[in-house]
Amino acid sequence: DEVISSCTEQEASRTQLQSAMDKGRAMPCPIRILSPDILGEIFSLICLNDYSLKICRPKPFTKESLMSSPTLALTQVCSYWRCLVFSLPLLWSSLSIESWHLYGRPALADLVVTYISRSGNVPLKIHLKSEEDIPEVELQVF
Numbered sequence: 001d002e003v004i005s006s007c008t009e010q011e012a013s014r015t016q017l018q019s020a021m022d023k024g025r026a027m028p029c030p031i032r033i034l035s036p037d038i039l040g041e042i043f044s045l046i047c048l049n050d051y052s053l054k055i056c057r058p059k060p061f062t063k064e065s066l067m068s069s070p071t072l073a074l075t076q077v078c079s080y081w082r083c084l085v086f087s088l089p090l091l092w093s094s095l096s097i098e099s100w101h102l103y104g105r106p107a108l109a110d111l112v113v114t115y116i117s118r119s120g121n122v123p124l125k126i127h128l129k130s131e132e133d134i135p136e137v138e139l140q141v142f
Contacts, residue, residue, distance in 0.1 A: 039081075040088050047071045051096040051127065053115050055108055067108065089120035096127040
């Protein structure tokens with residue numbers, strides 16, 4: 001009798017716990033409640049804080065990589081974010097490039113072209129750096 005009673009209580013507890021978990025899964029994630037306009041503003045703050053694409057020599061003794069792209073990172077979160085990022089040309093309009101890193105790396109050069117084409121009619125902000133003894137150039141292309 002005692003064993004049966006204990007099993008019944010455990011089964012009831014498990015059913016109650018499963019019900020609570022199912023309710024939790026049914027609730028929308030708070031980020032999904034935000035409109036595309038609000039998400040776009042948040043993405044703009046993230047991507048345009050510095051540059052939406054940065055190709056540069058990493059600083060010594062850091063874990064930085066040759067390329068930094070918050071825009072591309074956002075496209076990797078989920079298909080909804082990817083579609084939203086692709087629909088916002090402003091997120092593709094800001095580039096900082098140390099040009100010598102493009103030589104022998106056609107994928108990086110193609111990525112620069114992709115950014116420029118996805119920026120659509122939005123004004124471009126391009127920071128170019130060539131060799132150490134040549135001054136840096138910042139362009140605003142309208």
